[in-house]
Amino acid sequence: MKKLINGVDTVLSESLDGFCAAHADIVTLGEERKFVRRATLTPGKVALVSGGGSGHEPLHAGFVGHGMLDAACPGQVFTSPTPDQMLAAAAAVEQGGGVLFIVKNYEGDVMNFEMAAEMASGEVMTVVTNDDVAVENSDFSTGRRGVAGTLIVEKVVGAAAEAGADLAACKALGDRVNARTRSMGIALTSCTVPAAGKPTFTLAEDEMEMGVGIHGEPGRRRVKLMPAAGIAAELIEAIAGDLGAEARGDAILLVNGFGGTPAMELYVMYENARAELEKRGVRIARSLVGTYVTSLEMAGCSLTVTMLDEEIARHWDAPVHTAALRWKM
Amino acid sequence: MKKLINGVDTVLSESLDGFCAAHADIVTLGEERKFVRRATLTPGKVALVSGGGSGHEPLHAGFVGHGMLDAACPGQVFTSPTPDQMLAAAAAVEQGGGVLFIVKNYEGDVMNFEMAAEMASGEVMTVVTNDDVAVENSDFSTGRRGVAGTLIVEKVVGAAAEAGADLAACKALGDRVNARTRSMGIALTSCTVPAAGKPTFTLAEDEMEMGVGIHGEPGRRRVKLMPAAGIAAELIEAIAGDLGAEARGDAILLVNGFGGTPAMELYVMYENARAELEKRGVRIARSLVGTYVTSLEMAGCSLTVTMLDEEIARHWDAPVHTAALRWKM
Numbered sequence: 085m086k087k088l089i090n091g092v093d094t095v096l097s098e099s100l101d102g103f104c105a106a107h108a109d110i111v112t113l114g115e116e117r118k119f120v121r122r123a124t125l126t127p128g129k130v131a132l133v134s135g136g137g138s139g140h141e142p143l144h145a146g147f148v149g150h151g152m153l154d155a156a157c158p159g160q161v162f163t164s165p166t167p168d169q170m171l172a173a174a175a176a177v178e179q180g181g182g183v184l185f186i187v188k189n190y191e192g193d194v195m196n197f198e199m200a201a202e203m204a205s206g207e208v209m210t211v212v213t214n215d216d217v218a219v220e221n222s223d224f225s226t227g228r229r230g231v232a233g234t235l236i237v238e239k240v241v242g243a244a245a246e247a248g249a250d251l252a253a254c255k256a257l258g259d260r261v262n263a264r265t266r267s268m269g270i271a272l273t274s275c276t277v278p279a280a281g282k283p284t285f286t287l288a289e290d291e292m293e294m295g296v297g298i299h300g301e302p303g304r305r306r307v308k309l310m311p312a313a314g315i316a317a318e319l320i321e322a323i324a325g326d327l328g329a330e331a332r333g334d335a336i337l338l339v340n341g342f343g344g345t346p347a348m349e350l351y352v353m354y355e356n357a358r359a360e361l362e363k364r365g366v367r368i369a370r371s372l373v374g375t376y377v378t379s380l381e382m383a384g385c386s387l388t389v390t391m392l393d394e395e396i397a398r399h400w401d402a403p404v405h406t407a408a409l410r411w412k413m
Numbered sequence: 414m415k416k417l418i419n420g421v422d423t424v425l426s427e428s429l430d431g432f433c434a435a436h437a438d439i440v441t442l443g444e445e446r447k448f449v450r451r452a453t454l455t456p457g458k459v460a461l462v463s464g465g466g467s468g469h470e471p472l473h474a475g476f477v478g479h480g481m482l483d484a485a486c487p488g489q490v491f492t493s494p495t496p497d498q499m500l501a502a503a504a505a506v507e508q509g510g511g512v513l514f515i516v517k518n519y520e521g522d523v524m525n526f527e528m529a530a531e532m533a534s535g536e537v538m539t540v541v542t543n544d545d546v547a548v549e550n551s552d553f554s555t556g557r558r559g560v561a562g563t564l565i566v567e568k569v570v571g572a573a574a575e576a577g578a579d580l581a582a583c584k585a586l587g588d589r590v591n592a593r594t595r596s597m598g599i600a601l602t603s604c605t606v607p608a609a610g611k612p613t614f615t616l617a618e619d620e621m622e623m624g625v626g627i628h629g630e631p632g633r634r635r636v637k638l639m640p641a642a643g644i645a646a647e648l649i650e651a652i653a654g655d656l657g658a659e660a661r662g663d664a665i666l667l668v669n670g671f672g673g674t675p676a677m678e679l680y681v682m683y684e685n686a687r688a689e690l691e692k693r694g695v696r697i698a699r700s701l702v703g704t705y706v707t708s709l710e711m712a713g714c715s716l717t718v719t720m721l722d723e724e725i726a727r728h729w730d731a732p733v734h735t736a737a738l739r740w741k742m
Binding site: 086087088089090091095096098099100101102103105106107138139141142146272273289292309311312313315339343344345346347348349350351352353354355356358368371372373375378380381383384385410411 | 415416417418419420424425427428429430431432434435436467468470471475601602618621638640641642644668672673674675676677678679680681682683684685687697700701702704707709710712713714739740
């Protein structure tokens with residue numbers, strides 16, 4: 085295993101310390117490293133709390149800041165954070181407007197966030213994201229997995245909360261964005277979980293995993309490596325097919341790298357995905373291309389499409405200032 | 414070779430098309446894809462033009478925009494752009510204030526930018542960056558190589574040009590920032606140039622390249638894989654040793670991923686590099702951690718230190734709005 089670490093037991097704590105030191109203008113590390121929270125909170129605002137297993141960076145801590153999350157709870161690599169972490173995060177950022185949990189649909193995360201919601205003293209609502217059309221159930225989820233579309237939910241609801249939307253409105257908007265969002269990805273290589281010390285799975289030199297999950301878990305099938313155009317066609321076919329009649333008009337296209345794929349290839353995928361969507365009458369009104377929702381150093385990418393309306397577009401365009409996503413401020 | 418491409422002949426053109434489509438609010442693609450330029454130019458401002466071989470994305474096209482470059486010329490992968498491209502870029506963005514070329518110190522780039530400077534009709538000056546302390550001469554350079562410190566030169570001089578500095582002042586500032594900047598990197602894996610189809614070099618499972626160049630070219634020596642703390646200590650020792658008595662006071666610390674290294678490890682490296690610098694009396698006043706000056710999908714990272722003064726800090730903090738670097742706007 086080749087990693088820039090001092091040991092498998094310290095990689096997470098050192099990484100969190102480094103992250104919070106490098107971005108001290110934006111974030112603060114919670115006690116016992118239970119959560120990362122905004123350095124400055126806004127009284128009365130709905131507090132947005134997310135989290136999940138580590139190894140998907142910059143998700144979620146990289147999205148803590150003005151216009152997006154108030155706090156994020158980092159679990160061990162690919163392992164849900166504990167209810168204890170979520171309760172501590174909620175208590176630290178609650179400002180009188182209640183707390184919205186944004187949770188990717190994996191059994192551990194959903195169970196722990198539910199437990200925290202029940203134990204919390206204040207008002208808590210939850211949005212569960214499940215944008216991955218690859219599989220209906222998976223190794224770690226009942227129902228579809230929550231993947232890169234979570235970024236879009238966090239951005240849009242974050243802007244609404246910043247603009248003064250109340251807890252019920254934030255919850256409804258989050259559910260609505262999730263319902264208009266679909267993703268699917270492919271892997272060219274595996275990732276290596278530090279504590280495991282070896283690749284999660286193996287792919288032959290001419291193989292890829294179609295529909296891979298963000299922990300390297302299986303997707304639809306293992307196939308021969310295809311050209312970018314063929315990959316884009318299959319992913320967009322799955323996404324647009326699932327959206328059905330809704331796949332008309334303006335959309336956000338997010339091309340997300342899984343960690344080991346360089347920008348040059350992500351833009352090739354963008355170009356091919358754009359052509360596929362436009363053929364179907366979907367106009368790419370907003371674009372985001374980069375390495376945002378990852379599986380450590382896995383090579384591959386996912387495509388995410390969110391069908392826009394005026395409200396979602398307005399919140400997408402609103403200022404955001406986090407470690408990993410910044411615009412208009 | 415596992416890459417998300419349609420073919421080795423189209424990877425660059427499709428990537429550039431995708432890049433300029435995804436960021437159409439910021440950049441425009443020049444005729445025959447000779448350069449990427451700002452969508453909006455500022456009359457009278459000194460025009461900053463950079464460029465180099467592709468494969469280092471987001472450098473340089475990702476740094477075109479307000480507060481940084483006016484144009485960037487992309488060569489083929491790891492191959493200098495041609496004087497023809499540089500002339501076309503300079504002509505397209507010259508706004509009456511003259512043109513400053515910012516060139517990484519590699520023989521091909523330096524020769525071609527020199528030729529373009531001689532052929533240009535207007536006034537042209539050049540800053541050559543050579544921040545890499547790993548080797549005094551290399552496979553592709555006479556003298557030290559220009560690496561991730563180039564980002565810092567482009568950011569600082571970009572802000573000065575935006576604030577109205579004239580050509581001679583921009584040139585002097587660029588030389589001064591370069592003189593206060595040192596970098597060194599390590600590789601854990603090789604990259605694969607698309608046209609070559611196989612890794613540029615090979616490293617055993619327990620080996621790393623100390624002082625690697627951003628084309629995967631050799632550095633100081635091949636060594637056994639070390640913990641992050643040991644790597645940070647050796648890189649900072651080389652950087653601080655070379656800065657000598659100047660290595661006191663406030664600095665920018667840039668931890669730069671080479672492409673295949675995830676954020677989690679970059680922040681571990683940041684934490685260890687920060688400790689090494691602080692031991693030496695260098696205070697990290699500004700931080701940047703991310704994948705900015707790459708070697709395709711190579712795993713590894715570089716550390717860059719720029720010693721600050723009031724002028725450099727002010728320009729570093731100034732607003733920037735490019736595809737890859739954005740703050741305060």
